Every structure is written in C-alpha cells, then in structure tokens.
Amino acid sequence: MSAAEDASQKSKDYQIRIRGLEKTFGTHKVLKGVDLDIERGHINVVIGGSGQGKSVLMKHLMGLLKPDGGHIWVDGEDVVPMDDRELNKLRRKFGMSFQYAALFDSLTVEQNVAFPLIEHTKKSKAEIHEAVLARLGSLGLRNIEKKFPAELSGGMRKRVGLARALILEPEILLYDEPTTGLDPVATKNVDDMIRDISKQTGVTSVVISHDMASTFRIADRISMLYEGKIAVSGGPEDIKRCDLPFVREFVEMSGTVRFDERVVVDVDMSDEDDTRPRGGG
Amino acid sequence: MAQTPGGLMSGPDAAEPERQRGTWDKVVEINEKIWAIPTGILEQVGTHVTLFAQSLRWMVTPPFRIGVLVEAMDYIGVQSLLIVMMIGLFVGMVFALQLTSALRQFGTEGFVGATLGIAVTRELSPVFTSIVVAARAGAGMATELGSMRITEQIDALATMAVNPVQYLVTPRVVAGTLMVPLLSLLFVTMAMAGGYGVAVWLEHVDPGVFVENARWLVETKDLVQGLVKATVFGCALTVISCAQGFNASGGAKGVGIGTTRAVVGSFVTILVLDYFLTDIILVLQHK
Numbered sequence: 121m122s123a124a125e126d127a128s129q130k131s132k133d134y135q136i137r138i139r140g141l142e143k144t145f146g147t148h149k150v151l152k153g154v155d156l157d158i159e160r161g162h163i164n165v166v167i168g169g170s171g172q173g174k175s176v177l178m179k180h181l182m183g184l185l186k187p188d189g190g191h192i193w194v195d196g197e198d199v200v201p202m203d204d205r206e207l208n209k210l211r212r213k214f215g216m217s218f219q220y221a222a223l224f225d226s227l228t229v230e231q232n233v234a235f236p237l238i239e240h241t242k243k244s245k246a247e248i249h250e251a252v253l254a255r256l257g258s259l260g261l262r263n264i265e266k267k268f269p270a271e272l273s274g275g276m277r278k279r280v281g282l283a284r285a286l287i288l289e290p291e292i293l294l295y296d297e298p299t300t301g302l303d304p305v306a307t308k309n310v311d312d313m314i315r316d317i318s319k320q321t322g323v324t325s326v327v328i329s330h331d332m333a334s335t336f337r338i339a340d341r342i343s344m345l346y347e348g349k350i351a352v353s354g355g356p357e358d359i360k361r362c363d364l365p366f367v368r369e370f371v372e373m374s375g376t377v378r379f380d381e382r383v384v385v386d387v388d389m390s391d392e393d394d395t396r397p398r399g400g401g
Numbered sequence: 402m403a404q405t406p407g408g409l410m411s412g413p414d415a416a417e418p419e420r421q422r423g424t425w426d427k428v429v430e431i432n433e434k435i436w437a438i439p440t441g442i443l444e445q446v447g448t449h450v451t452l453f454a455q456s457l458r459w460m461v462t463p464p465f466r467i468g469v470l471v472e473a474m475d476y477i478g479v480q481s482l483l484i485v486m487m488i489g490l491f492v493g494m495v496f497a498l499q500l501t502s503a504l505r506q507f508g509t510e511g512f513v514g515a516t517l518g519i520a521v522t523r524e525l526s527p528v529f530t531s532i533v534v535a536a537r538a539g540a541g542m543a544t545e546l547g548s549m550r551i552t553e554q555i556d557a558l559a560t561m562a563v564n565p566v567q568y569l570v571t572p573r574v575v576a577g578t579l580m581v582p583l584l585s586l587l588f589v590t591m592a593m594a595g596g597y598g599v600a601v602w603l604e605h606v607d608p609g610v611f612v613e614n615a616r617w618l619v620e621t622k623d624l625v626q627g628l629v630k631a632t633v634f635g636c637a638l639t640v641i642s643c644a645q646g647f648n649a650s651g652g653a654k655g656v657g658i659g660t661t662r663a664v665v666g667s668f669v670t671i672l673v674l675d676y677f678l679t680d681i682i683l684v685l686q687h688k
Contacts, residue, residue, distance in 0.1 A: 222557040
C-alpha cells in the first residue's frame, strides 16, 4: 500500500500518523478505521461526543491499547508491533495529563511530580527536589508540595498532573479532557497554560476534548471523531465554517460560533478504504 | 412477518411460528447462560494465571523494587501480626478446651498437646493464617488496586514507562509468599501457648505430659507440611486479590465487586487447594 508506506516515512511536519486504526470491545466497534495526522509542535485537538472513542484513540498512541487493525507511526516508528521494552522506550517521549489527574493518592504532591525523575534519571535527591519545585512554581503552584492529592482542588490536581507529565520534558503531550469539570475561570487558566507550554517548549500537543469554547481558544488544528472515524480535519476557521450537520450541531451548542458563512472542508464520510493522508483543510 | 409457501400468513396460524421462535430463543438464551458459567470460570482462571506469569517474569527483570517490596511486606506481614497472634491464641485455647473435654471421656487428656500440635501445625495454622491475611490484606489490596485502576493511576504508571505489574503486583505476590508462612509460624506458637494455658491451668492436665506427648508425636514434617501450604496459600491469595483489583472496571461498584471476589475467591481457593495439597504431601511423606 503506497499510502501506508508513505505514511511510515518519518515526516518533518507530522510527528504522529495514524492509518486505518480499528478497535472493537466485545461486540462494539469503537474505532472503524481512524486516519489522523498530528502536526509537530502544534496543538492538535480531537473533538467528539461522549462515547465516540476519543480516549480509546489516545490510549492507542502510547500503546496502552493494542488495535485490532491499522498502524500508528510515532516519528516514523510503528507502535503496533512493539513489545513491552520498546513501548517503555517510546513512552518516555510522551507526557500525559489525565482527565482527573490520576495522581497517586498514597504519595505527596512532591513525590508524585518526582516519580518520573526517580524512575528514569540518576539525579540526586537535592536536584530532584529543586526540579520539582521549579516545575510546580512555573505552573503557579507554591507551598503545596507536602500535601496529598486529596487535599487539593480539582484545578490544582490537574496542574500537579500536568507538572508530573512535563517533568521529563516530553516531546509529545497528551491531554485527556483537560477542562472537564472546571469552572469557566479555571477552564480559561488551563487553556492559557496549554498555549503557554506549547509556545515555551515547542512540544507537540494532542488534546482530547468536547469543550468547543476551549477548543477554539487553543487549537491550531481540529479533527472531529464521529462514528469511529475522523469525519473532519482542519484549522479552527475551517471547522467553524463546516457544513456537516453533526459538526454544526456540535459547534453551535458551544455558543461560540454563528454560522454566517459555511464551507465544506476536507470531508470524507465514505466507507471505502481510503488511506490518503488528510491535508490541512 | 414470516412467509409460508402459500403466501403471507395471517390469523391464528401466524402466531404459531412466532411462539415457536419465542421458545427457541429461550432455549438459546438458557444454553448461552449455562455455557457462560464454565467459560466465565475459565476466563477468570486465565486472567489469574496470566497475571501470575507476568508477575513471575517481572520478578527476574530489573529494576528490582526493594522499596515497594518492603512496603508490601510491612502491609501484609507486620500489620497482620496482632490479629494473627490473637486468632492463634484463641484458636489454640478453644481447641484445647474441646479436646480436653472429648479426650477426658477416654482418660486420654494427656494427648491434648500432641493432638493440638498436629492439628495446628498441619492444618489450622496455614488455613487460618491465610484466611486472616486474605480478609485483611487481600481485601485491602484489591480495593487499593481497584481504585487505582478506575482513577487511571495504573494507566498513569504505564504512561510514565513503569510497568504496572512490576510495580504493583510482583512486590505484593513476593511479600505474600514470604510473609504468610512466617505469620503461620507465629500462629503455631500462639496456638500452642494458648492451648497449654487452657489445658494446664484451667483443665489441670499435667504440664509434663502435655509437653512430652507433643514433643513425641509432633514431628518436623508436620511443621514443614504447614509451612509449604502457607507458602502456596500466601502466593495464591495475593495473586487473586491483585488480579481482582488490577482488572476492576465500572467505577466504585466495580471496585466493590472486585473486593468481594478477591475475598470469596481466596477463601474458596485456599480450602480447595488445602485438600489437594494435603493429599499430595501425605503421599510424598509416606513414600
């Protein structure tokens, strides 16, 4: 398959390329051939309703789930056939911020953020302490390092989770529903943080979200997962002007956009085996 | 609508195949339910064996996690000391009381120490100790790992390039396998002490006879039998508890189900294994 061979090539523009990804749980086919490209150094947002398989898609990126079909290339390396050892090596490129932070509740904030450093570096205790405080400070978290996750607010937990994801300076940052369950002010803070981190570190960001307002604030590129496939892919403006009814419904509900002008962009809802890489809108 | 060669069915005739299909569907459904029992059990066995095999594999793969192992030994072993001692004491006491009253009918109450010794070393100590540990530490581990699973902490470990089986399961299995036999030794000591107290001080059995008969009849191989069993039970109960927590799903309710299964599964497994292990050990010892 020439398209697949082409996709497997290390690309300067795309850090992650996905072709024909399929996953079934029991009798429920969640992913039905997802094709997606993740742009290097940009904020890529995958939107979609609840139960559309966004989190499942994200878990495949790091090899937490094995697909039933298809390929995922990260920097040109196919993730699907990797064994545990290779996956562990791959995962050091990633940092992941979980929906509910997923902090270890038996450890303090400092121990949580230090965890990846203790596991993967030979730094001394003093160096680790310093690095943790610096990272927490850069996210506006001070004097909480001795606290346990249960003593923090949802927004703070999320930031601690982000600090833990960032501590090893990953190349790719995954955010699973970063603004779910936050009030509007906290949501805006998280959005600003995602943009700042992207700007400061040049990290490739992949955000899974159903919060359209937040998506339009942060995204360089938006892809919509609908019925197990990427239905639309493009820049925020393309999505705003998209004519597909389910996209319009999704975007209109967020109250951020009025549909004065609509253009159909890069749409493929056909069932045929199309592995063309999608363009930028 | 079903069709017959004669055309579209209508009236009372049409209902007949419908009813038949209803019955057939029920047969299929019942058949599926019946089949689900053995396949469900096989699935559970498979899950546990797989996790056990993975934990063995990670046992010999660096990095070795001494810190988490010590923590697990503390949780399973040290923190169970008091309850195992108490239960050991009272089991020994009540057995001595029953045995004295039963043996006195034949005038053989001097054998209380020996009988108690054999029963405690071979059976009571490994079974009671593992059941206590399963109820205390097993339930705790299943709940802890279960909530770590549903709050994505296990996924978080994996994303940080740390194998969750190596970090969470292997240390616990090793700790359970090492600590349960040690606890069971302590159980033996406490039970014998409790039995001695009741038999000698309350039931006025001659202390010399109690001790001499016990020394004469209770052999090293009895203790070995008990320790072998405790080791196997310790391993089994930690694997079961970890597997139930590790594979929990479906929120708080799922964690609850996992914990219940961990405790019930451990109890049943311990007692079933006990029978077969006893059989094997007795055959080997009499060769």
